[in-house]
Amino acid sequence: MSCPVSISTIILGDILASFAFGVLISLVPVLVGLSIGATIHQPLVFAVGLILAAFCFSALGLIFSAAPTSMPSTIMMLSAMVKFPVVFISGVFIPLSDLPVWGRAIAFVSPLTYFTDLTRHSLQASSYLPIGVDLGVLLGFSVLFLVLAMKLHQKTMPRRI
16 A cells, blocks of 8 residues: 555455466366367367456456454455355356256356356257357446446555554
């Protein structure tokens, strides 16, 4: 905070560092899968989806860190309360087509749903939604989370100094 750098620049740098880490960590299971014989039918769609999802979830993580607190466990608990249900409702374990109507309605609020659909399309050549919808919604969530993270940190960062 002592450097002549705007809060937005600090936030964007934090998101980009988290984004780079997320992409590198995500490449580990992809490379393991490819080494044991998995094939990616749509590598460009998969790569764009992975990049968008990594950015989106990096921005979401920064939203959680905006609360001014001296106890990181509070933020970790809040983050886990959001992330845990999202994994189960987003089509990772149960395909969207097998979810009840109310489950699908909840699933469409999660950005992980759209990345899961893109991944299914890339690996299995089957998806629930059109690729353009998945990419557009992931991009929309990314922009929303980025703007929200910047606004929240601009409000709370002076209280954390």
